[in-house]
Amino acid sequence: MMKILNKKLILLLTLLVFISGSLFAASDDDEDDDRDTYVESYSLGDQMFFINGGVFIPLFFFDRSCEVFDTNLTLGGTGSLCWQVFLSNHISIGGELGGMFALSPNRRILYMIPLTVKTTYWFRFYPFEIPISLGLGGNLSILEEAAHIDFIAKPSIGFFWNFNEEWAFGANATYWFVPQIYSGSGKVESGHSMFGNFMDVTLSVLFRF
Amino acid sequence: MGKKILSSALILISISLILACNESEVGVFYGLSREKKVKDYALPNHCTSESMVKTGGYLYVAASSVYKKKAEGGELDWHKVKSPDGYHNVTEMGIANDTIFILAYDADDAKPFLFSGTGDGTWEKKDTSAIEKTISRMRVANNTIFITDREGHLFYSDDDGASFTQDTSFDGSKLFSTSTGNFDMTYGGGSYYLNAQYKLYRGNPGGWTEFTPTHNGKIWKDEEDVFLRLYYDEDDNRLYTADNSGHVYAVDSPSGASGASWQKSEHHARWGMGLQGLVVLRVPTSSGNPRKLLLAGSGINSGRGYFIVDNPRTSERKFLDPEPPRNKDYTTVISDYYDYNAFDISKAAINYFFVDEYADGNFDLYAMTYGYGVWKNTNKGGYVRAWNQE
Numbered sequence: 001m002m003k004i005l006n007k008k009l010i011l012l013l014t015l016l017v018f019i020s021g022s023l024f025a026a027s028d029d030d031e032d033d034d035r036d037t038y039v040e041s042y043s044l045g046d047q048m049f050f051i052n053g054g055v056f057i058p059l060f061f062f063d064r065s066c067e068v069f070d071t072n073l074t075l076g077g078t079g080s081l082c083w084q085v086f087l088s089n090h091i092s093i094g095g096e097l098g099g100m101f102a103l104s105p106n107r108r109i110l111y112m113i114p115l116t117v118k119t120t121y122w123f124r125f126y127p128f129e130i131p132i133s134l135g136l137g138g139n140l141s142i143l144e145e146a147a148h149i150d151f152i153a154k155p156s157i158g159f160f161w162n163f164n165e166e167w168a169f170g171a172n173a174t175y176w177f178v179p180q181i182y183s184g185s186g187k188v189e190s191g192h193s194m195f196g197n198f199m200d201v202t203l204s205v206l207f208r209f
Numbered sequence: 210m211g212k213k214i215l216s217s218a219l220i221l222i223s224i225s226l227i228l229a230c231n232e233s234e235v236g237v238f239y240g241l242s243r244e245k246k247v248k249d250y251a252l253p254n255h256c257t258s259e260s261m262v263k264t265g266g267y268l269y270v271a272a273s274s275v276y277k278k279k280a281e282g283g284e285l286d287w288h289k290v291k292s293p294d295g296y297h298n299v300t301e302m303g304i305a306n307d308t309i310f311i312l313a314y315d316a317d318d319a320k321p322f323l324f325s326g327t328g329d330g331t332w333e334k335k336d337t338s339a340i341e342k343t344i345s346r347m348r349v350a351n352n353t354i355f356i357t358d359r360e361g362h363l364f365y366s367d368d369d370g371a372s373f374t375q376d377t378s379f380d381g382s383k384l385f386s387t388s389t390g391n392f393d394m395t396y397g398g399g400s401y402y403l404n405a406q407y408k409l410y411r412g413n414p415g416g417w418t419e420f421t422p423t424h425n426g427k428i429w430k431d432e433e434d435v436f437l438r439l440y441y442d443e444d445d446n447r448l449y450t451a452d453n454s455g456h457v458y459a460v461d462s463p464s465g466a467s468g469a470s471w472q473k474s475e476h477h478a479r480w481g482m483g484l485q486g487l488v489v490l491r492v493p494t495s496s497g498n499p500r501k502l503l504l505a506g507s508g509i510n511s512g513r514g515y516f517i518v519d520n521p522r523t524s525e526r527k528f529l530d531p532e533p534p535r536n537k538d539y540t541t542v543i544s545d546y547y548d549y550n551a552f553d554i555s556k557a558a559i560n561y562f563f564v565d566e567y568a569d570g571n572f573d574l575y576a577m578t579y580g581y582g583v584w585k586n587t588n589k590g591g592y593v594r595a596w597n598q599e
Contacts (some may be wrong), residue, residue: 105246
């Protein structure tokens with residue numbers, strides 16, 4: 001089990017390093033572009049709508065003592081609808097409603113339905129764009145008769161190609177961090193608190209209006 | 210105004226969701242982190258089955274697939290036996306000379322074929338070319354295999370299915386005129402007994418005489434009624450059958466040369482249902498004298514579990530009489546033993562009963578149902594018995 005977890009952690013760290021490198025590079029290029037010509041692509045009030053769908057990748061759980069556990073989940077499916085409005089040329093804010101499913105070893109289905117407020121910073125290299133986002137909100141987890149609403153944080157990075165002024169197509173990688181805290185006041189004892197770590201990779205269609 | 214309504218609705222939904230949470234006593238992620246794959250050795254809960262056999266210390270049941278487990282309580286778990294290659298949906302099973310015979314359908318569910326095996330997953334397809342029409346039903350009695358086709362013809366094999374002979378010795382060349390005719394076969398006291406829908410026969414393959422229950426020289430059942438299962442009680446040398454109106458018929462020493470005297474239950478099962486499974490049990494009691502019970506399973510259209518007749522031999526024609534049992538359900542007569550009302554088998558249509566006898570006289574009773582799985586009635590100690598789904 002630990003071997004699998006280690007592989008997942010290495011994969012995750014590699015991905016983060018890659019993302020970070022890309023961002024710094026992108027940031028430099030962006031500044032260079034700004035020195036040449038600066039044309040604002042978006043302004044306050046411009047809106048966009050995303051439809052995302054892809055693969056859900058369970059990573060690991062850890063408990064309050066930071067002991068790591070396998071999720072025992074299969075690869076799953078995920079999808080979301082997102083609406084955002086631009087506050088400035090580079091920053092947008094909005095909301096995202098998502099959903100996922102994955103199977104347990106006994107074919108029980110875990111559903112999670114996150115509803116988040118999402119803020120995005122856009123790096124641009126026409127015709128490409130790299131959005132970096134952070135979504136914060138609530139997440140409903142359902143496993144047969146067990147259900148719980150938790151906080152969720154969803155940092156993500158994307159890569160989009162602008163087909164025209166309205167349509168763009170791209171991909172996203174999103175980390176799901178779900179601290180599932182039980183106070184012990186209900187039926188579930190506090191020792192069952194676990195911190196869920198997941199990831200999704202989705203394809204995305206973006207429409208601006 | 211609209212925003213207020215929307216906000217209120219969202220708040221209500223949120224509160225409902227929060228209140229709905231934690232129905233389990235296990236945290237969602239915690240439960241997942243501890244979950245291990247459970248090997249499910251139970252039979253499918255909604256399977257249909259109508260046959261079980263015992264051989265070589267194992268029980269075998271046909272429930273779409275063949276399943277096996279050690280007999281006489283030696284094992285709780287059932288294990289699936291590999292079906293014949295390219296065939297599935299095993300519907301019927303019988304045993305002749307310690308060889309298991311099954312009917313299994315081809316891949317497109319068009320036709321059943323006959324196979325034999327020893328229960329290890331190796332099956333031999335039998336040559337049934339003598340049966341020109343599609344096979345319909347199979348019964349095995351006294352090591353003879355009987356098969357009907359969908360036109361109502363009867364065939365038999367007394368050489369372990371190596372060859373089949375068409376039997377035209379009974380009244381008419383067909384047992385019945387449709388593919389859905391009831392057919393059953395049993396053996397006892399040196400004779401075979403054959404149910405052919407509206408008639409019963411007694412005799413041997415190739416030599417049958419009509420044996421339909423009569424009273425004062427007339428056929429005793431109503432004209433439209435059909436016979437369902439046959440059961441021969443070896444200990445009492447008594448043959449039982451039942452019809453689709455819920456009457457039970459019995460006859461002593463049926464193979465005797467003189468005219469056998471049939472008995473018919475004075476009352477039929479409630480709701481006018483057909484009775485499918487029949488079995489006579491001898492249940493150990495604290496007095497040391499076994500208590501004899503006749504169980505009659507309710508038919509497919511009713512799904513009411515089964516009826517119990519306490520001491521059917523001395524009750525004579527009164528069996529299935531609602532008096533003197535204390536309640537309307539006959540089953541409550543022996544609730545001490547069978548706890549009938551506590552279990553969901555009371556909703557089942559029972560196709561067949563099978564008794565797995567132990568060397569010490571104890572036994573497990575299996576009830577094979579229509580779409581409700583297989584149930585086992587076993588001794589829980591102290592003469593208390595209980596049903597559990599297998």
